[in-house]
Amino acid sequence: MHRRRSFEVFTLSFLDTICCGFGAMILLLVLTEVGKPAALEESRKHLGGEVRLLEEQLNIIRGQTDELNRELVGSRETLERERGKLSSLAGDLSRIQGRYAGSREDAAVTNIIERQLVAGQEALTEEMQRRSAQRAQSPRTADNGGIPLDSEYVIFIIDTSSSMTSDHWDVNLAVVEEILSLYPHVQGLQVMNDQGTYMYQGTRGRWLPDTPEQRKDIRERARKWRAFSQSNPVPGMVEAVRRYWAPDRRAAVFVLGDEFTGDSIQEALDSIGALNKPGPDGRRPMRVHAIGFPEAADMPPFTNIRFSALMRFICEQNGGTFVGMKH
Numbered sequence: 001m002h003r004r005r006s007f008e009v010f011t012l013s014f015l016d017t018i019c020c021g022f023g024a025m026i027l028l029l030v031l032t033e034v035g036k037p038a039a040l041e042e043s044r045k046h047l048g049g050e051v052r053l054l055e056e057q058l059n060i061i062r063g064q065t066d067e068l069n070r071e072l073v074g075s076r077e078t079l080e081r082e083r084g085k086l087s088s089l090a091g092d093l094s095r096i097q098g099r100y101a102g103s104r105e106d107a108a109v110t111n112i113i114e115r116q117l118v119a120g121q122e123a124l125t126e127e128m129q130r131r132s133a134q135r136a137q138s139p140r141t142a143d144n145g146g147i148p149l150d151s152e153y154v155i156f157i158i159d160t161s162s163s164m165t166s167d168h169w170d171v172n173l174a175v176v177e178e179i180l181s182l183y184p185h186v187q188g189l190q191v192m193n194d195q196g197t198y199m200y201q202g203t204r205g206r207w208l209p210d211t212p213e214q215r216k217d218i219r220e221r222a223r224k225w226r227a228f229s230q231s232n233p234v235p236g237m238v239e240a241v242r243r244y245w246a247p248d249r250r251a252a253v254f255v256l257g258d259e260f261t262g263d264s265i266q267e268a269l270d271s272i273g274a275l276n277k278p279g280p281d282g283r284r285p286m287r288v289h290a291i292g293f294p295e296a297a298d299m300p301p302f303t304n305i306r307f308s309a310l311m312r313f314i315c316e317q318n319g320g321t322f323v324g325m326k327h
Contacts, residue, residue, distance in 0.1 A: 099263060146321045147289055151252035153188045153207065154179070155244060157236040158222070159257030160193040161229040167296040171325070172256055173222055175291055179254055180218075186210050191218055194257060196239030197227045205243055231259035231303065234268045237314070241275040241286055251286045253320075258293040260307035269313050276318055288318040293325050 156176060158164075164172060188207025191199040198204055199221055208214055233255050240253050262268055276284045290311035295304035308324060315322040 099261070146323070147182065148252075148287060148319070148321075149182055151183070151250045151287060152186055153190075153244070153249060153251040154183055154186050155189075155240045155251060155253045156191045157233055157240060157253060157255045157257075158191070158193055158225075159229055159231060159233065159259065160225060160227045161231040161257075161259065163231065163258055163296045163299055164229075164256075164293065165226060168258060168293045168325075169223075172293070173219065175256060176222060177219065180215055183252075189214065189218070190240070190244065191222070192236055192239065193225075193227045194229050194231065194233040194236045194255075195227070196235045199225060199227075207244075230261060231257070232262045233257050233260065233307070233311070234262050234271070237268075237272055237288065238275065241272060245276060245286055247277075247279050247285055249285055253286055253288045255288065255290040255311060256293070257290075257307055257311075258295060259299075259303040260310045261303055262310075265306065265310045265313065268310055269317060272314055273317055284318050286318065287320045288314050289320040290315050290322045291325065292322065 156179075158172065158176075187210065189210050190203070190208055193199075199218070200208065208218075237253065237255065244251055260268075272288070276286050276288070278284050292304075292308045292311060295301050308322070312322045314320070
């Protein structure tokens with residue numbers, strides 16, 4: 001009986017074959033991974049450059065964002081200022097509308113005197129022209145052309161609105177020259193507009209010296225004087241009387257204008273009467289005279305008639321003379 005031979009699976013030949021296979025695999029892995037480190041290094045450098053580029057772009061974007069934020073803040077501040085101006089203009093418009101409404105209410109009060117004023121204005125102008133012709137042929141007296149000449153100081157209150165400067169300025173300058181000729185020498189002069197704005201800034205409360213040079217300078221400045229005006233002589237008269245009134249000082253105030261846009265004739269009359277208080281002899285120290293110019297071609301006659309009515313009453317109250325000019 002033959003003895004059975006044992007079979008070994010893991011023989012030396014099998015182990016050699018397995019080792020060779022593993023070696024081959026390791027060799028293949030080594031050969032395939034040789035170029036990867038260089039590629040990885042190149043990719044790292046490339047990615048580093050892209051990161052730096054992106055950082056630079058990010059800094060640029062941040063700078064542009066800061067600039068845009070500053071512009072946005074400036075635009076918001078500008079918008080707020082414009083809104084403030086708009087609110088201020090809206091308030092001015094409301095006040096003007098209220099004043100206009102008040103003027104229309106006063107129309108009911110002044111309608112009674114308007115017709116009398118028109119007729120009286122024409123008669124007074126004709127009388128003034130007649131007296132002017134007589135004055136040209138007669139020596140200077142204490143009462144010339146209906147205007148008393150007993151004052152030692154002269155104040156001009158001139159309406160500098162566009163209706164005056166555009167339509168009557170040359171005639172206005174001639175009237176100023178004529179008034180100055182009625183007073184060859186006085187102790188002091190002063191010039192302001194209907195709002196109380198002085199022709200000579202810094203002379204408030206003081207008198208201008210009456211010299212030929214000063215009179216020449218007044219005429220030259222008046223030709224190009226365009227101070228802001230609201231066509232309301234009351235503020236100018238109040239400033240003149242309040243600032244220059246004295247019980248022992250004889251002063252003449254000459255108001256030259258063509259419109260009254262104030263609220264009330266009676267209030268204006270009361271305020272001037274209260275400031276220009278009569279002296280012991282019953283005479284008010286400051287005489288108020290007025291020269292009324294006709295309305296412009298494109299101007300409604302209402303404010304022009306109100307000016308004539310106002311100044312006629314104030315001149316009568318304060319010992320002065322009102323002269324109405326024709327077209």
